[in-house]
Amino acid sequence: MTQKAISQSPQAAPERRVDLDWVRISALGLLIFYHVGMLYVSWGFHIKSDHRITALEPLMLVLNPWRLALLFLVSGVATRFMLQKYALVPLLRSRSVRLLIPLVFGMLVIVPPQSYLQIVEALGYPAGFVDFYLRHYLAFGPQFCPKPCIALPTWNHLWFVVYLWVYTMALGGVLMVLPGLLGWFEGVLSSALAGVRVLVLPPLLFAAYRLLLYPNFPMTHGLFGDWYDHAQFATVFLLGFGLARAGAVWESIERQRWPALLLASALFASFVALRSTGYGGLPLKIYAGFSYGCYQWFCIVAVLGFARRWLKADTAVRRYLTDAIFPYYIVHQTAIIVIAHVLRGQDLPAWLEASIVITGTAAICALAYEIIRRVNILRPLFGLKLASRPVLLTTRNQPAE
DSSP: OOOGGGGTTTOOOOOOOOHHHHHHHHHHHHHHHHHHHHTTTSSSSSSOOOOOOOHHHHHHHTTTTTTTHHHHHHHHHHHHHHHHHHOOOHHHHHHHHHHHHHHHHIIIIIIIHHHHHHHHHHHHHHHHHHHHHHHTTOOOOOSSSSSOOEEEEGGGGGGHHHHHHHHHHHHHHHHHHHHHHHHHHHHHHHEEEEEEEGTTTHHHHHHHHHTTTTTOOOOOOOTTOOOHHHHHHHHHHHHHHHHTHHHHHHHHHTTTTHHHHHHHHHHHHHHHHHHHOOOHHHHHHHHHHHHHHHHHHHHHHHHHHHHHOOOOOOOOHHHHHHHHHHHHHHHHHHHHHHHHHHHTTSSOHHHHHHHHHHHHHHHHHHHHHHHHHTTTTTTTGGTOOOSSSOOOOOOTBOOOO
C-alpha cells in the first residue's frame, strides 16, 4: 500500500466535529481558571499569591486528572481528520510548521518573563529583565541551583506543544513504514471499545499506568524520562486518532455518558472522603491509583458524550474561538504571572485579586489575538495560517471574516 493510500483523495472533504471543537475550546479555556487557581493552592507554581485558599484544591482535583488527556485525545481525532485531507508527508510538514514555530517563538519571547519573575520572587534577583535574559535565560543549562534549580531556556506551559509534535511525528513515522497498520488499528479499536466496553478496557489501562509508572516516573513535562505522562498522553492521542471515524464507538460514548458521570462522581467522592482521613497506608495508595485512572477515563467519556449530545450546533462564536484559542493558550500563563506579580503586596482581598487576574488575563489574550490575526507576519508565530487577504474590522458593509 502506498503512502497516499492511507488518506482519501484530496477532493474528499474531512469531517467537522463541531462538538469536539467546543470541547477543545472549553478545555483550553479552563487553563486560565486552573492556572489562576495555582496561585492560591499549596501546590508548587512559578509564583504564588500571598493568599492560600486550600479549599480550591478539591475543585482543581476534579479537573486535574483528565483535562490535558482530553486535549490530547481531541488532537488525535483532528490528526486523523487531517489525514483525510492531506497525504502523510504534507500533513507532518504542516503540523511541524503550526507547532514548532510557535514553540520556538514562545520559548524565546513569551515564556522568559515567567522565569524572570519566578527568580525575582524566589531570590530577589536584583538586575533587570535584559540582564536575566542575556546572562541566564540563554545559558542552556541549570541556573540558580539549588533552589529553585531551573533549566533555561524552558518551555513551561508550552510542554503540551512539544509532546503533541513528538506523538504526531512518531505516529507519522510508523505509518510511513507500515501504512497498512492504520486500517487494522481502527478496526481493532472499533471492535474492542464498542458498547459498554468503552467503560471497561481504557480505565483499567490508565489505572495500571497510575499504579505502575507514576510512583517511579512522576510528571516532569521535561520530555525525557517522563514515562508516566507519555504513557497516558500518547495512549489518549492514539485512541483519538484510531476512533475518529468509528461512528459506533462515538454512539456508545454518547449512550454511556450518564453511567460514566455517575461512576466518576462516585470515585471522586470516595477518594476525597478517604483523603480527608489522613490515612496514607498502602491500601489507600493502591485505591487512589486505581480510582485516579478510572476516574480519568470516565470523565473523558462523560465530557465527550454530553458534548456530542448537546453541542452540535455551529455558531460564529465557535468559528471565532476555534482560531483564537491556541493564541490564547500561548499567551495566557505569562499574562497570569505578570498580573499576579504586579498585584503582589497590594493587600487586596483574595476574591478581588483573583478577579483582576482572571479578567486581566482574558482581556490580554483577547487583545493579543485581535492584533495577531490582523498582522500576517505574526500569525505563524501563534499557530495561525497566513491570511490570504487582510483581516479587517467588521463594518456594516464588510462581512465578517
